[in-house]
Amino acid sequence: MKASRHVLAAIPLAAVVLAAGRPLSEACLAATASVLIDLDHLGDYLLCRGGWYGLKDFFSSCNEGRLNRLYLVLHAWEWIILGLCAALAWGFWPAGMVVLGMAWHLAFDQVGNRGIVTPGFYWITRRARVGFDAWKLYRDPAKIYA
Template sequence: MLVRDHLIASGVISGIWYYFTKSVPESLVFFLSGFIIDVDHFVDYYISHPFTLKYKKIRAACLTMDQKEVYILLHSFELVILAVIIGAIFFPERIYFVAVLGVVQHLMLDQVSNDTYPFSYFLIYRFLKGFRKESVFKSSRCKGFFPIKKQ
């Protein structure tokens, strides 16, 4: 799923969260955690490409997935489970779980919108498959979820 789409989805869902809770901090945390985990795509890019700060070049490489391995270490249901356990023990405040919910909605949207295999968003699965791109994604192009007409 494109970052643009995660921004839209996180904005809508955090707006719904605000409608029911009237909590600005929680809504902001939900919004940010709904797309900030995409930072791991930059890590993947820099592992297989020379360093650049040119966003268009990085974005094009991510859209065409022109790398052999896909690590996306933050895109992991195991990390969500670990975060819930750590939160239950050390951070029982609701805002921590709101952050985890933002990550969960991100992963769920990726799972249904990207052309992936059922276990692609499990880190252990990717590790066992050698992080090979073709073991994670069925196609070699990132797809958008919300169509936006070009004018």
């Protein structure tokens, strides 16, 4: 899903957090985390492209599937499970809001990208099993790399 859509999706998330009676600071934290999770695309870009070639190249490389490896270290349901357990164990609401934001983002990605990526894509262990090879993670790599 494109970054602009994640920014728009953060608005109803903040509204839900506020409606649940949480303070504005926590609503903002959840919304911000739901967008900033995409920073892991920058790491993939730099590793795969071997440097920075500008914002236009960054967005086209990511959106058009031109990266040969997809690590996306933050895009993983494993972190959601671990984060949720930690937040509940410590009773630390801000951590829970970060986890909520990340889960919100992943849910939108899971639905929005279901025709593009293989089942299980949003589990880092699944991506690791195929060596983070983009050709094995896209449903139809020929379409992506065309």
